[in-house]
Amino acid sequence: AQSVTQPDIHITVSEGASLELRCNYSYGATPYLFWYVQSPGQGLQLLLKYFSGDTLVQGIKGFEAEFKRSQSSFNLRKPSVHWSDAAEYFCAPFTGGGNKLTFGTGTQLKVEL
């Protein structure tokens, strides 16, 4: 069955530390892949997306993600976390059919000062 998994429900990092949020997908073909961020009381904002080509994708706010076909993963990274990065992060594969996105369960990021 097609699915997307974000194994970490909560992650806490210190400000200035590096960050990696995991995303694994299970689809027959390589889907388009997205990462979104949701700050408290806000809607979703697109961080970055992968369609094809270079497997390392740069996004906004200093985030990047690497697509690894062999591991069916699309992990989000940031070298140095800022307190304002505290939010919930969603991995979302797109597998076709209009503009339908399938979201992972999300990872809540807490940043300690």
Next chain:
Amino acid sequence: KAGVTQTPRYLIKTRGQQVTLSCSPISGHRSVSWYQQTPGQGLQFLFEYFSETQRNKGNFPGRFSGRQFSNSRSEMNVSTLELGDSALYLCASSSGILAGAQETQYFGPGTRLLVL
């Protein structure tokens, strides 16, 4: 350019009532999608409208319906509300020019619905 706006932002209803939520997309965007977000089920796709036609539909009961007007504004309606319908309802717009996921979807802040 103004972002996606949703009204109202907060809503309290009782079981059995119906509710209508509104979404105004970014100017020039013709595609509007709706999502439901709950702590238990996460973010789930409801439906998408493009040029006044429903283009895609998620796995929700018929109590959930929507429509899109000629100015691309969209409404979703939930009839016979149940406690489980309490959720944040998000809408997202995109231009509709490119096919599928090549377009970025821009999300509104959502309407938080509480059913008592």
